[in-house]
Amino acid sequence: MKRKAKVFRPTVFAFPYLAVTLVFVIVPLLLILVYAFRGQDGNFSLENFRLIFCGDGVNDAKDFLVRPLLKTLGIAAVSTAICLLIAYPVAYVLSSQPFRKMTVIALLFVVPMWINFMLRIFALKSILDTLGMENGYWMAVIGMVYDFFPYMLLPIYTVLANMDKSYVEASRDLGANPVRTFCKVTLPLSLPGIISGISMMFMPIFSSYAITGTMGDNHTSVIGSEIYSAFHYYEYGHGAALSFVLLIIVLFVVWLGNFLTRRSQKAPKGGKA
Amino acid sequence: MDLLPAQLLRKEETKVKENKTIGAVTEAPAPQRKSDNIIEIKGITKVFDGVTVLDDLSLGIKRGQFVTLLGPSGCGKTTLLRLIAGFETPTSGEIYIEGAPITSIPPYKRPVNTVFQKYALFPHLNVFKNVAFGLKLKKIPDPTRKKGYRKLTKKEIADKINRALKLVGLDDYGHRDVNSLSGGQQQRVAIARAIVCEPKVLLLDEPLGALDLKLRKEMQLELKKMHEDLGITFIFVTHDQEEALTMSDVVVVMNEGIIQQVARPKSIYDEPKNAFVADFIGESNILSGVMEKDFKIAFLGKSLTCVDKGFEKNEKVDIVIRPEDIRISAGHGQGHFDGEVLTSVFKGTYYEMDVLASDYEFTVQSQTEYRSGEKVSLEIVPDSIHIMKKILTINKYIGKVTGENAVSFCGGEFEMPTDGFETGDEVLVYVPFDAVELTDYESDGVIGANVTQSLYKGTYYQVQVYTDTDEDFYIDTADEWDPDDRVGVKIDGAKVRLEKYDPDKDETEAAE
Numbered sequence: 001m002k003r004k005a006k007v008f009r010p011t012v013f014a015f016p017y018l019a020v021t022l023v024f025v026i027v028p029l030l031l032i033l034v035y036a037f038r039g040q041d042g043n044f045s046l047e048n049f050r051l052i053f054c055g056d057g058v059n060d061a062k063d064f065l066v067r068p069l070l071k072t073l074g075i076a077a078v079s080t081a082i083c084l085l086i087a088y089p090v091a092y093v094l095s096s097q098p099f100r101k102m103t104v105i106a107l108l109f110v111v112p113m114w115i116n117f118m119l120r121i122f123a124l125k126s127i128l129d130t131l132g133m134e135n136g137y138w139m140a141v142i143g144m145v146y147d148f149f150p151y152m153l154l155p156i157y158t159v160l161a162n163m164d165k166s167y168v169e170a171s172r173d174l175g176a177n178p179v180r181t182f183c184k185v186t187l188p189l190s191l192p193g194i195i196s197g198i199s200m201m202f203m204p205i206f207s208s209y210a211i212t213g214t215m216g217d218n219h220t221s222v223i224g225s226e227i228y229s230a231f232h233y234y235e236y237g238h239g240a241a242l243s244f245v246l247l248i249i250v251l252f253v254v255w256l257g258n259f260l261t262r263r264s265q266k267a268p269k270g271g272k273a
Numbered sequence: 274m275d276l277l278p279a280q281l282l283r284k285e286e287t288k289v290k291e292n293k294t295i296g297a298v299t300e301a302p303a304p305q306r307k308s309d310n311i312i313e314i315k316g317i318t319k320v321f322d323g324v325t326v327l328d329d330l331s332l333g334i335k336r337g338q339f340v341t342l343l344g345p346s347g348c349g350k351t352t353l354l355r356l357i358a359g360f361e362t363p364t365s366g367e368i369y370i371e372g373a374p375i376t377s378i379p380p381y382k383r384p385v386n387t388v389f390q391k392y393a394l395f396p397h398l399n400v401f402k403n404v405a406f407g408l409k410l411k412k413i414p415d416p417t418r419k420k421g422y423r424k425l426t427k428k429e430i431a432d433k434i435n436r437a438l439k440l441v442g443l444d445d446y447g448h449r450d451v452n453s454l455s456g457g458q459q460q461r462v463a464i465a466r467a468i469v470c471e472p473k474v475l476l477l478d479e480p481l482g483a484l485d486l487k488l489r490k491e492m493q494l495e496l497k498k499m500h501e502d503l504g505i506t507f508i509f510v511t512h513d514q515e516e517a518l519t520m521s522d523v524v525v526v527m528n529e530g531i532i533q534q535v536a537r538p539k540s541i542y543d544e545p546k547n548a549f550v551a552d553f554i555g556e557s558n559i560l561s562g563v564m565e566k567d568f569k570i571a572f573l574g575k576s577l578t579c580v581d582k583g584f585e586k587n588e589k590v591d592i593v594i595r596p597e598d599i600r601i602s603a604g605h606g607q608g609h610f611d612g613e614v615l616t617s618v619f620k621g622t623y624y625e626m627d628v629l630a631s632d633y634e635f636t637v638q639s640q641t642e643y644r645s646g647e648k649v650s651l652e653i654v655p656d657s658i659h660i661m662k663k664i665l666t667i668n669k670y671i672g673k674v675t676g677e678n679a680v681s682f683c684g685g686e687f688e689m690p691t692d693g694f695e696t697g698d699e700v701l702v703y704v705p706f707d708a709v710e711l712t713d714y715e716s717d718g719v720i721g722a723n724v725t726q727s728l729y730k731g732t733y734y735q736v737q738v739y740t741d742t743d744e745d746f747y748i749d750t751a752d753e754w755d756p757d758d759r760v761g762v763k764i765d766g767a768k769v770r771l772e773k774y775d776p777d778k779d780e781t782e783a784a785e
Contacts, residue, residue, distance in 0.1 A: 164391070166393035167393055169358075169360050170387070170394075170395070171406070172360075172379070172380040172381045173359075173360075173380050173381070173386055174407030174410065174466070174467075174470060176410055181381075185395060188397045189395075189396070191397075
């Protein structure tokens with residue numbers, strides 16, 4: 001049997017993207033790694049990490065990593081929670097009759113995503129200014145909630161809209177009233193959408209600094225702003241080390257999210273009543 | 274004290290009953306009398322977005338029976354089941370379970386449980402928890418409690434679940450993830466989940482549709498056995514006529530939102546009430562004929578003896594002849610019809626042949642094979658000819674577009690919109706019964722006709738007229754018309770529907 005000399009593989013279509021990834025993702029990531037582990041003399045050193053985790057004698061370590069990190073966690077958690085509480089009922093209503101067929105309405109909630117991000121933030125800020133609100137923690141939270149609302153809404157809406165109606169019917173058929181049906185069937189089955197919404201909002205907030213920069217004050221300095229200012233003042237090693245730590249945290253949270261999703265979909269709890 | 278007037282009332286009623294003569298049997302039974310119908314459906318109509326899915330449907334279902342709702346897709350059988358389950362509310366009418374109206378009761382308070390078409394097992398719960406779902410919510414009467422009821426204990430729940438799983442043959446599957454089960458196993462879990470709640474009526478919505486043939490046959494027998502063991506009423510929806518005939522005590526054949534026939538499986542097959550039922554249940558030859566007189570039926574140019582009577586003289590009827598009832602023999606001149614075999618297919622235990630005789634293609638089944646092209650005789654014995662009243666829903670004619678907004682048929686030229694058709698096109702003309710108007714003087718109508726009969730249909734008369742071109746018109750009208758009167762016929766063109774006429778395809782239809 002003669003072998004065919006050349007086999008055309010559809011994988012060649014992925015090569016352009018591979019090239020882009022290599023140049024703009026892999027290489028920068030490696031650069032971060034290099035800068036993070038390089039001392040001021042240019043040799044390998046853990047100096048940057050020592051600064052982050054132990055301080056430099058003048059500033060406490062808390063100021064470098066822990067405090068911004070906790071602030072970031074706090075503001076991300078609060079905004080995400082508020083966003084979830086607002087988005088879920090909206091998604092629920094939009095996915096139910098008689099809105100189900102009117103995808104246009106669902107689209108209306110997404111349209112703001114098509115407007116420039118900074119433009120939206122400044123517009124919201126001027127509105128809040130007019131209402132007499134001052135820059136600060138809550139203004140930043142409002143900014144986050146406003147900005148990330150579609151990212152929270154869409155995954156939940158998609159899961160709810162595609163959910164087989166017969167699950168709800170089966171629950172009601174078996175004697176569960178509407179409240180119980182929601183708690184025992186609809187909510188658990190929409191968990192993948194909720195987790196996906198949370199990760200789509202929580203992650204970006206972690207590294208964002210534009211909203212807190214525009215709408216917050218110096219008490220709302222998040223880790224993203226720290227990194228920004230480090231690079232701004234040419235402290236490449238410091239910035240890279242912070243980025244590296246942030247990356248590890250984000251990767252862990254993503255893994256956790258995936259793990260929970262898989263668990264909720266596949267493995268139900270034990271067989272005892 | 275409160276009881277007294279009620280007692281008096283009841284006494285009075287029995288008196289009234291006693292006074293009645295035997296002739297009053299047709300009167301509706303007194304409401305207090307307990308009927309053995311567990312479900313009573315009365316005048317249910319359901320309209321979805323302007324489409325009538327169920328049309329003034331009434332049906333009684335006896336306690337403990339296995340009842341099948343059978344019909345083609347879109348006939349309203351699933352809608353009827355969902356109305357009983359409570360997932361839909363009727364546009365009008367009422368459903369009673371054990372005498373109590375239920376249409377305003379939400380599904381979670383109804384004493385029925387459903388096995389869904391795609392099982393609808395909760396994917397986030399394992400088998401045990403799926404089956405436990407309804408039991409955990411169940412309240413059982415307990416006079417020792419303040420509320421008068423209590424919930425089941427964990428042990429009671431576990432016992433019931435194990436019994437239910439055993440019944441469906443899934444003893445050790447409690448801990449299993451429902452997604453890891455095969456279709457047949459999921460089906461069993463769905464049944465266990467429904468029957469464990471001990472419903473008064475079990476509703477099954479095409480539950481075997483997703484299973485392969487072998488498994489389906491097994492499940493049919495198992496369901497039948499379960500029904501016997503449990504003794505509760507089953508209402509089973511299917512479009513598979515064989516399934517319906519195998520499993521049911523009573524089959525309800527439905528089409529277009531209307532019940533066509535309610536009967537035992539054998540009667541449905543042997544004595545179909547109309548052409549639809551005959552066509553839907555099993556293979557059959559359906560022909561048009563004329564009832565010449567009692568026990569005499571004319572079709573395909575022959576006059577044959579049959580066993581039916583009680584039709585009008587020369588009434589047009591539908592005739593059903595089952596393929597296995599036709600006796601086929603070699604050579605011409607042996608039976609009623611001479612023909613030629615067109616095709617012959619072996620079906621495992623018999624041969625199925627298409628035989629062309631008197632311009633009609635008979636389907637014939639026989640143990641003996643006659644090859645394609647062979648000359649044969651067909652004999653049709655009297656008791657294999659089933660005669661049914663014709664049901665007409667619309668007048669249908671073949672016409673010709675004779676100009677803009679003018680169509681000629683039945684010997685007259687009628688005005689109606691002809692958008693999309695050209696002059697000279699042959700068309701099928703559909704004239705609804707209420708689109709026709711009769712006039713006292715022939716000259717006021719487009720064509721003249723003779724009144725054949727007027728039938729009172731409760732709120733209106735259905736009048737039949739006979740045109741000079743040998744066509745019949747059926748008219749729904751408020752007035753009674755005297756037979757043999759000469760009248761004029763007018764048509765409201767706006768209500769008429771036109772369709773392209775294809776002589777090859779529509780030949781048999783138009784001939785009716």
